[in-house]
Amino acid sequence: MDSDILNRNETPGAGGAETRPFAADVAQILKLMVHSVYSDRDVFLRELLSNAADACEKLRHLSLIDDTLAVGAEPFGIVIEVDGDNGTLAVIDNGIGMSREELTENLGTIARSGTRAFVEALSKKEDGSALIGQFGVGFYAAFMVAKEVVVTSRRAGAAEAWTWRSDGAGTFTVEPAGDDAPARGTRVTVVLADDARDYADAFRVEEVVRTHAAHIPVPIAIRTAGSAESRTLVDGTALWTRSRSSVTPEEYAEFFKTLAGETTDPALTVHYRAEGRQDYSVLAFVPGRTPFDLFNPDRKGRMKLYVRRVFITDEAALLPGWLRFVRGVVDSEDLPLNLSREMLQSNPLIDAIRKGLTGRILTELEKLAENDAASFLKIWDAFGAVIKEGLYEEPDRRDAIFKIARFRTTRGEGWRTLAEILADKKENQTALYYVLGESEAAVATSPHLEGYRARGIEVMLLTDPVDAFWVQTALGYEGKPFRSVTQGSADLDQIPLTAPQEGGEEAKAGDVAALVALVKQSLGDKVSDVRTSARLATSPVCLVAPEFGPDRQLEKLLSRSGEKMPGLAPVLELNPRHAVVKALAAKAAAGGAAAEIETSARLLFGQARILDGEVPDDPAAFSEALSALLERSVGA
Numbered sequence: 001m002d003s004d005i006l007n008r009n010e011t012p013g014a015g016g017a018e019t020r021p022f023a024a025d026v027a028q029i030l031k032l033m034v035h036s037v038y039s040d041r042d043v044f045l046r047e048l049l050s051n052a053a054d055a056c057e058k059l060r061h062l063s064l065i066d067d068t069l070a071v072g073a074e075p076f077g078i079v080i081e082v083d084g085d086n087g088t089l090a091v092i093d094n095g096i097g098m099s100r101e102e103l104t105e106n107l108g109t110i111a112r113s114g115t116r117a118f119v120e121a122l123s124k125k126e127d128g129s130a131l132i133g134q135f136g137v138g139f140y141a142a143f144m145v146a147k148e149v150v151v152t153s154r155r156a157g158a159a160e161a162w163t164w165r166s167d168g169a170g171t172f173t174v175e176p177a178g179d180d181a182p183a184r185g186t187r188v189t190v191v192l193a194d195d196a197r198d199y200a201d202a203f204r205v206e207e208v209v210r211t212h213a214a215h216i217p218v219p220i221a222i223r224t225a226g227s228a229e230s231r232t233l234v235d236g237t238a239l240w241t242r243s244r245s246s247v248t249p250e251e252y253a254e255f256f257k258t259l260a261g262e263t264t265d266p267a268l269t270v271h272y273r274a275e276g277r278q279d280y281s282v283l284a285f286v287p288g289r290t291p292f293d294l295f296n297p298d299r300k301g302r303m304k305l306y307v308r309r310v311f312i313t314d315e316a317a318l319l320p321g322w323l324r325f326v327r328g329v330v331d332s333e334d335l336p337l338n339l340s341r342e343m344l345q346s347n348p349l350i351d352a353i354r355k356g357l358t359g360r361i362l363t364e365l366e367k368l369a370e371n372d373a374a375s376f377l378k379i380w381d382a383f384g385a386v387i388k389e390g391l392y393e394e395p396d397r398r399d400a401i402f403k404i405a406r407f408r409t410t411r412g413e414g415w416r417t418l419a420e421i422l423a424d425k426k427e428n429q430t431a432l433y434y435v436l437g438e439s440e441a442a443v444a445t446s447p448h449l450e451g452y453r454a455r456g457i458e459v460m461l462l463t464d465p466v467d468a469f470w471v472q473t474a475l476g477y478e479g480k481p482f483r484s485v486t487q488g489s490a491d492l493d494q495i496p497l498t499a500p501q502e503g504g505e506e507a508k509a510g511d512v513a514a515l516v517a518l519v520k521q522s523l524g525d526k527v528s529d530v531r532t533s534a535r536l537a538t539s540p541v542c543l544v545a546p547e548f549g550p551d552r553q554l555e556k557l558l559s560r561s562g563e564k565m566p567g568l569a570p571v572l573e574l575n576p577r578h579a580v581v582k583a584l585a586a587k588a589a590a591g592g593a594a595a596e597i598e599t600s601a602r603l604l605f606g607q608a609r610i611l612d613g614e615v616p617d618d619p620a621a622f623s624e625a626l627s628a629l630l631e632r633s634v635g636a
């Protein structure tokens, strides 16, 4: 809420009309709505209907726990009133309604993080209209089709009613409502823009409701202005209470779209009823694409909790954070209606539902992976990076997540399972190897992989930020530990080569020992050790983390996020088959080339850093040494 706006007192005394500016981010959204070329303007009606339904559900819930809020015998419902002569469409509900302050606050500022994220996304992208479809932009969507929007509302139990009005051009007014205000609830009247007058046609509206709002759990009727008769369009039965066999895929898809404000079909639908120690129904969906705010730290789970068909909250932790992309409904038969905030946070019944639901979603994902690999891979592509958070957040689920996890590897044959990688392990291979990095292209060329390639060992290419964390905590898979190719000694000697090693014979052991000693002396505390390695095939050198040090990629990731790890200098590994290393080793053994070896050591160290995607530790000295070398080689 923008307190500056709310505190500015422009009220000309009780009873008068008051004009206020929209908060800056609302104005930005409105501008986009008014000028939008968004093709599917129909969604504005879905947004208004879903707000009206929310208002009914809120009051239904409150009236059950608060005796002072008598709701009378009139059933909850929504009426759409079309007026072709005046070019208006109104959505009328008998729900909770809004007070004067609520009108100002709810329809003048943006409180929801989702909408806020929309504004942030907007400011980053040129073409905002492409984004609208991805967001439930709510009430403001009405301005896609409106010349003016008039909201008249009476809060349940209140004597006075208020009218909010705006043409979407920067300000809105609030004034006392006239005699035609609803007895309870809200009427949103959209004065249609000239190019949107077809929304005042009952058949057109009916078609929109059937496509976009057929499963709103509150009855919806339509009538023409001036006529007392209305026709029911939606009966308001909750889809999740029906049996699975009676619901068509189209009905599921429509329900999902209404619920999630999505335009694409769900990738997976999970519908079941749990019976036993607790009875509850679940209708959950995995969306067909990645939502814009998946990695927004504010993003919470989006499961709605109902108790015996009464909507309670969408803030109950019905799923763990790593399944936060799942949308849907849980309807419990056992929870009390008056769940307080504290009870939501620690309630054994909710914990049990979360456990059951999490297990079920994982099982359904596993089944999908078996029966329809292509659909499953789409889900993994979109949400794998989030699901992997579960590997360290919920160690008990690790085995189940490992079953569905898919990885890119050096085999380059698309996604691979851990079981497949394990089945293809090489003779004497004691670990499952991985390389961490920012992109597949970047890690695939890492010199650290050379020795593994030469032995045909499959290495997992882990490029999601979360990978650096779970590999630290996961103990292994089927008894094989996970091991970084840039960490510790390579222990590759026991694994036979599949390709002939480049460079032929290794340098003599004695020669190499002399070289290692001199390089170590030259580099001082820049390295914690220097040694030869089986890790390399074509490159002369590489840097690796010391035996018990953190993976170098993880170290980089943390230092970028401002967290410093206790700095352990890396280990420089030399390839004893490389021509340069062999020549230097021979010189080191013969003695008398200390200065040349020192320069070479600095160059090799700089080169190793470059191969790691870094700059040489002393770029000026590196460049000078390189120039000197080039001068000699070109005979300058």
Ligand SMILES: Nc1ncnc2c1ncn2[C@@H]1O[C@H](COP(=O)(O)OP(=O)(O)OP(=O)(O)O)[C@@H](O)[C@H]1O
Pocket (backbone or CB within 6 Å): 047, 051, 052, 055, 093, 095, 096, 097, 098, 106, 107, 112, 114, 115, 136, 137, 138, 139, 140, 186
């Ligand atoms: N018909 C209504 N009755 C009562 N309150 C309403 C009604 N329509 C809107 N509101 C209030 O205005 C707020 C803003 O509505 P808006 O549709 O912009 O966002 P939202 O519904 O909270 O979020 P989203 O549409 O993104 O899910 C709502 O949260 C609600 O408090």
